[in-house]
Amino acid sequence: MRALREVPGRLDVERVRKDFPILRQEVHGNPLVYLDSAATSQKPRAVIEAVSRYYEQDNANVHRGVHLLSERATQAYEAAREKVQRFVNAAHAHEIVFVRGTTEAINLVAQTYGRTRVRSGDEIVITVMEHHSNIVPWQMLCEEKGAVLRVAPMDDTGTLLVDELERLIGSRTRLLALGHVSNALGTIHPVRRIVEMAHRKNVPVLLDGAQAVPHLAVDVQALGCDFYAFSGHKLFGPSGIGVLYGRSELLEEMPPWQGGGDMISSVTFEKTTYNKLPYKFEAGTPDIAGAIGLGAAIDYVRGVGVDAIAAHEHDLLTYATEALREISGLRLIGTAKEKASVLSFLLGDVHPHDIGTVLDREGIAIRTGHHCAQPLMRRLGVAATARASLALYNRREDVDALVAGLHKVREVFA
Amino acid sequence: MKSELRDLYQEVVIDHSKNPRNFRKPEGANRSAEGINPLCGDEITVHLKLAGDVIQDIGFQGAGCAISKASASMMTAALKNKTKAEAESLFERVHSMLTEGPKSSVNPEELGKLAALSGVWEFPVRVKCASLAWHTLRSALAGSGAPVSTE
Numbered sequence: 001m002r003a004l005r006e007v008p009g010r011l012d013v014e015r016v017r018k019d020f021p022i023l024r025q026e027v028h029g030n031p032l033v034y035l036d037s038a039a040t041s042q043k044p045r046a047v048i049e050a051v052s053r054y055y056e057q058d059n060a061n062v063h064r065g066v067h068l069l070s071e072r073a074t075q076a077y078e079a080a081r082e083k084v085q086r087f088v089n090a091a092h093a094h095e096i097v098f099v100r101g102t103t104e105a106i107n108l109v110a111q112t113y114g115r116t117r118v119r120s121g122d123e124i125v126i127t128v129m130e131h132h133s134n135i136v137p138w139q140m141l142c143e144e145k146g147a148v149l150r151v152a153p154m155d156d157t158g159t160l161l162v163d164e165l166e167r168l169i170g171s172r173t174r175l176l177a178l179g180h181v182s183n184a185l186g187t188i189h190p191v192r193r194i195v196e197m198a199h200r201k202n203v204p205v206l207l208d209g210a211q212a213v214p215h216l217a218v219d220v221q222a223l224g225c226d227f228y229a230f231s232g233h234k235l236f237g238p239s240g241i242g243v244l245y246g247r248s249e250l251l252e253e254m255p256p257w258q259g260g261g262d263m264i265s266s267v268t269f270e271k272t273t274y275n276k277l278p279y280k281f282e283a284g285t286p287d288i289a290g291a292i293g294l295g296a297a298i299d300y301v302r303g304v305g306v307d308a309i310a311a312h313e314h315d316l317l318t319y320a321t322e323a324l325r326e327i328s329g330l331r332l333i334g335t336a337k338e339k340a341s342v343l344s345f346l347l348g349d350v351h352p353h354d355i356g357t358v359l360d361r362e363g364i365a366i367r368t369g370h371h372c373a374q375p376l377m378r379r380l381g382v383a384a385t386a387r388a389s390l391a392l393y394n395r396r397e398d399v400d401a402l403v404a405g406l407h408k409v410r411e412v413f414a
Numbered sequence: 415m416k417s418e419l420r421d422l423y424q425e426v427v428i429d430h431s432k433n434p435r436n437f438r439k440p441e442g443a444n445r446s447a448e449g450i451n452p453l454c455g456d457e458i459t460v461h462l463k464l465a466g467d468v469i470q471d472i473g474f475q476g477a478g479c480a481i482s483k484a485s486a487s488m489m490t491a492a493l494k495n496k497t498k499a500e501a502e503s504l505f506e507r508v509h510s511m512l513t514e515g516p517k518s519s520v521n522p523e524e525l526g527k528l529a530a531l532s533g534v535w536e537f538p539v540r541v542k543c544a545s546l547a548w549h550t551l552r553s554a555l556a557g558s559g560a561p562v563s564t565e
Contacts, residue, residue, distance in 0.1 A: 028416075351479035353454055354423075357537060361416050370455040383455050383477045412423050413480070 011304060011312040013395045019044040019300070020393050030363030033401045038183055038342055038389030039367050040233045041214060043297070047237055050296035051289045062288055063262060063279070077288050080295030081278070087298045088228060089219040090245050094277040097251070098291050101242035102210040103133040105229035106177070108244055108281060109206055110137035112254040113227075114175065120146035123172045125203075127152040127160055127189075128379050129182040132372040134208045138177060147174070154379070158185035158334035162194060169201050176205045180212035180228075184371035184387065185334025186317075186342030188216070195224045204250065210234055214391060215313055215340045217306045220245050232290060236391075237297035241290030244281070251277050258283040301392075309392045313341040316390050320399040327406055333385050341390035344371075347406060350413045352386040358412055362405040421533025422540070423480065426488075430530075431480035436490035440471035449550030449562040451542055456482055460550045467497045474550075479543050481534060486547035488528050498555055504528075505548050512541050 017023055020042045025032050034042060054076065060069035062077045078093070085093045099105045114137075118124065124138045128151050135149075142149050150173075152165035160178075169176060176198045181188050195205045206227035212218060213230045220228050227246050233239035246254075256263055256274050260283035265273040274280045301309065320343055324330055329348035347355055356368035367387045370377045377383060388402055439446075443461040450457050458476035462469055472493050474486045489508075493501050508528055510518040515535030522529035534544045546562075553562045 351483075353456075353479035353540070353543065354481070357422065357540060358419060361419050369453065374455060377455065383457075412419065413428065 009305060009308050011308040011392060016304060017393050021045055023393060027363040028361050033364040033398045035388040035390065035398060035402060036365045036367050037391035038211060040239065041236045041391055042393065043236055044300045046300050047293045047296045051238060051293040054289050054292045061285055073288055076292050080291040083295040083298045084243055088245055089221050091221060092248060095245055095248055095251065097244040097278040097281045098286050099242045099244050100240055101231040102208055102229045105242055105244035106134055106208065107137045108257050109227050110141045112257050113250065114141045116255060118145045118147045118174045121172060122147045122174045123150050125150045125152060125168050125173055125176045127178045128154050129185060129187065129376050130179055131183050131208065134177055134179060157336050158182065158187045159336040160189050162190065166197055169198055169203055173203045176203050179208040181340045183211045184373045184376055185344055186339040187334060187336040188338040188340055192223050199224065211340060216310060226250055232294040232297065235297050236300060237294035238290045241287045241294050256280045260284045304392060312392060313390055316394060317341040319396055320390065323399050323403050327403065333380060342387060344385040344387045346382065346385060347409060350409060352384045355386045355409050358409045359405045362408060364401055364405045418536050422537055424530045426527055426530035427480060427484040430484035430487040434483050434487040436473040438473045439475060440473045445554045445557055447550050447554035447562060449546050451546050452563055456546060458486055458547055458550055460547060460554045462554050469493050469496055469501060474547060481540050481543040482546050485531055485544040489547050489551060492526065492528060501555060505552060508548055509545060512544050
């Protein structure tokens with residue numbers, strides 16, 4: 001078994017698969033082929049065990065008790081924060097705020113940074129490819145403040161038109177918020193260049209990294225972004241935990257969001273002094289087990305190797321793209337040059353839901369629908385797409401199963 | 415093909431989804447309602463030409479999966495020249511077949527072509543697809559004008 005990882009830096013997919021207990025099952029009498037990791041990823045045993053070990057051995061509230069368990073829980077929770085800090089190369093651990101997920105991270109920024117900085121007539125710039133979670137919080141803010149939401153366009157391949165984006169950023173722009181990787185199309189945006197461009201105009205940038213962290217090495221200092229948000233559950237960690245990275249200076253200036261325990265230094269009925277970073281933004285008992293599980297997920301990803309994962313997925317994406325292109329009547333949606341391992345497609349005039357149902361009976365799990373990106377679907381002129389998304393535990397056989405399944409779909413709707 | 419799939423995608427269903435009947439806004443339509451399935455973004459509008467209590471004409475427009483389109487198509491074919499009460503009664507029986515399957519007191523055979531939807535109950539996430547048109551019909555009959563959502 002140990003000899004399996006022979007080539008250094010190369011991902012041994014069969015060995016990786018053994019780490020994911022859920023993959024060893026049948027669905028409708030067929031081996032499970034899980035191609036929906038962009039919706040949520042599966043969890044390695046190391047994560048599942050870290051969560052149960054915490055509940056079995058260390059469970060206590062954090063930052064409060066004088067007793068040993070509380071000390072252990074606090075230590076493990078803060079250790080998870082440091083793992084996240086190193087994972088995204090933040091300058092300080094206190095720049096890492098634990099939240100429920102990407103959605104909550106973006107809402108936090110909209111409700112604190114946004115509400116104090118945005119005034120009537122100001123503008124927030126996003127792109128046409130955003131997930132609803134990076135549209136609606138800004139719409140709500142704009143509605144409250146009388147501000148304007150501007151939307152940067154893309155071309156027909158799903159490539160962001162960066163020049164057009166640049167033109168939208170003006171003197172009234174208070175924030176640029178965009179995905180690092182498009183969830184529906186897989187497009188990887190040139191975010192480093194975009195951040196530089198926005199900063200030249202003194203506009204801060206929030207990156208939604210939900211779809212990026214499972215696939216690419218992320219270095220928030222190299223990217224230069226002001227905020228970076230992602231979810232644990234797409235990174236092989238538990239659901240219910242996520243991360244907001246924010247530059248210290250900005251987080252310091254921002255008012256707290258939710259009030260409650262843990263976010264205070266002292267409370268009297270006359271006045272409350274807020275806690276320091278990051279606790280100012282972590283009111284109430286946090287998802288301690290989730291944070292620990294996320295820490296374990298990060299350990300796991302680093303153990304396999306971020307670069308090895310990226311290389312494996314790139315190889316798989318190339319293989320899958322070629323295989324799908326050979327299916328007659330199949331149209332890939334999203335063919336940007338720089339892509340993560342997401343394949344959105346249409347098959348003839350078969351509705352994606354029908355594709356999904358037939359594939360499910362073959363044991364193949366894909367996502368069908370609008371991918372929480374209805375404005376993007378409208379831009380593409382489609383109601384929905386089918387989406388297969390690949391992760392580190394997928395192999396060429398999974399792609400072959402998908403292709404065979406799609407031929408079954410064609411038979412049913414011939 | 416697997417038997418449950420054959421139950422779901424019966425020939426009649428495929429035929430109605432590919433060649434939907436009454437896929438139009440009938441002339442003189444005086445009632446309409448919009449239905450959406452937020453889960454998938456499917457949208458449908460059901461149009462009625464009501465004369466007193468009688469559905470003189472009925473049609474639908476929109477985009478959807480094979481199940482939702484076929485269900486809408488078969489619904490329009492079944493309801494032409496039926497009274498509001500008859501339409502309500504058919505709604506109840508179809509709904510029971512879709513949600514309760516073999517436990518339903520409704521014998522699919524008495525529903526004519528609509529019996530082709532009797533396999534849908536085996537696919538719980540698809541029940542909403544099949545019932546969207548029917549809920550929208552109800553809204554059009556009630557004349558409330560409020561869009562219907564499956565959620």
